[in-house]
Amino acid sequence: MFEQQTILIVDDEWMDRSILTELLKNDYRLILAKNGEQAVHKAAKYLPDLILLDVVLPDISGYEVQRRLREQQRTRHLAVAFITSQDSADDEAYGISLGAYDYITKPFHLAVVKARIANILRLERQRALLEKLASLDGLTEVHNRRKFDEILIEEFHRCASWEAPLSMAMLDVDHFKAFNDCYGHGKGDDVLKLVARCMRVSVPLSSGYVARYGGEEFVMLMPGVSEQDSMGICRQTIQLVQDLNVPHEKSTAADVLTVSIGGVTVFPSLEESPSRILRQADFALYSAKKAGRNRILW
Numbered sequence: 021m022f023e024q025q026t027i028l029i030v031d032d033e034w035m036d037r038s039i040l041t042e043l044l045k046n047d048y049r050l051i052l053a054k055n056g057e058q059a060v061h062k063a064a065k066y067l068p069d070l071i072l073l074d075v076v077l078p079d080i081s082g083y084e085v086q087r088r089l090r091e092q093q094r095t096r097h098l099a100v101a102f103i104t105s106q107d108s109a110d111d112e113a114y115g116i117s118l119g120a121y122d123y124i125t126k127p128f129h130l131a132v133v134k135a136r137i138a139n140i141l142r143l144e145r146q147r148a149l150l151e152k153l154a155s156l157d158g159l160t161e162v163h164n165r166r167k168f169d170e171i172l173i174e175e176f177h178r179c180a181s182w183e184a185p186l187s188m189a190m191l192d193v194d195h196f197k198a199f200n201d202c203y204g205h206g207k208g209d210d211v212l213k214l215v216a217r218c219m220r221v222s223v224p225l226s227s228g229y230v231a232r233y234g235g236e237e238f239v240m241l242m243p244g245v246s247e248q249d250s251m252g253i254c255r256q257t258i259q260l261v262q263d264l265n266v267p268h269e270k271s272t273a274a275d276v277l278t279v280s281i282g283g284v285t286v287f288p289s290l291e292e293s294p295s296r297i298l299r300q301a302d303f304a305l306y307s308a309k310k311a312g313r314n315r316i317l318w
């Protein structure tokens with residue numbers, strides 16, 4: 021019923037890695053790392069559900085690994101359990117203070133380790149589910165507005181410090197009220213799901229975010245993407261929606277369902293507030309509507 025969870029085992033001792041592998045391989049997907057640098061790299065690459073982290077490693081310590089994971093947005097939330105022969109109370113207190121979920125000392129009892137890991141992973145599954153429910157729109161499964169507001173502040177500041185462009189587009193379904201009135205609210209809901217999918221296809225995960233901003237209005241946020249490239253992405257979105265060929269006989273823009281997009285590309289500065297970019301995109305959208313819909317204005 022559930023997808024198999026992934027554990028990253030970090031230990032420089034071959035023996036310890038193989039004992040843990042034997043213990044866990046039937047229940048979890050395992051990834052192995054032999055040193056601290058490898059651990060940081062594989063954690064960011066695979067985003068495991070749990071990291072079993074040795075403390076004494078040949079390069080950087082497990083504590084340092086944990087600190088680095090906490091520094092990065094991408095790996096900040098990852099669950100870590102130390103598993104180590106550093107068994108003093110001070111070490112344990114320190115490890116836990118770094119945000120580890122557990123601190124298991126060697127030599128360990130196999131059944132106890134297994135039970136503790138199962139506990140952590142059960143909690144981790146609940147945490148991940150709650151995070152998903154709190155950040156995704158239930159109908160379209162793109163980010164919801166709450167999550168988007170967080171992302172916008174973060175990316176705005178990131179672009180400001182890198183002196184990178186930030187592009188944002190607002191999309192609104194054309195004559196959607198008339199669509200609902202004509203074809204029914206259920207069909208309208210289906211359309212919103214399809215439009216969200218078109219945006220997700222056009223804005224790959226690597227180049228930005230898609231969110232439902234409210235009702236039939238969506239946003240695409242593209243950090244580091246130039247005006248020209250983001251307009252290209254939006255052109256593709258408009259085309260994909262039109263190619264769905266969803267009949268809309270009440271539309272004045274076309275005889276199929278269409279969307280309008282207003283966008284803006286800015287170079288954020290740290291003194292500025294991110295809300296201005298929203299107002300600018302919204303104004304561009306309003307202008308696209310006024311100019312006849314089914315078009316992009318930047």
Ligand code: GH3
Pocket residue numbers: 192193194195196197198200204205206207208209212234235236309313
């Ligand atoms: P325009 O081209 O100017 O955008 O016209 P419009 O009719 O799309 O705009 P308007 O703001 O008048 O209507 C938006 C409609 O979107 C009204 C509302 O019923 C519909 N809507 C909002 N959220 C949902 C939803 O979750 N499901 C469905 N089916 N309809 C929704």
Ligand code: MG
Pocket residue numbers: 031032033074075076077
């Ligand atoms: Mg070691």
Ligand code: MG
Pocket residue numbers: 192193235236237
């Ligand atoms: Mg609207």
Ligand code: MG
Pocket residue numbers: 192193194195196197236
């Ligand atoms: Mg509309």
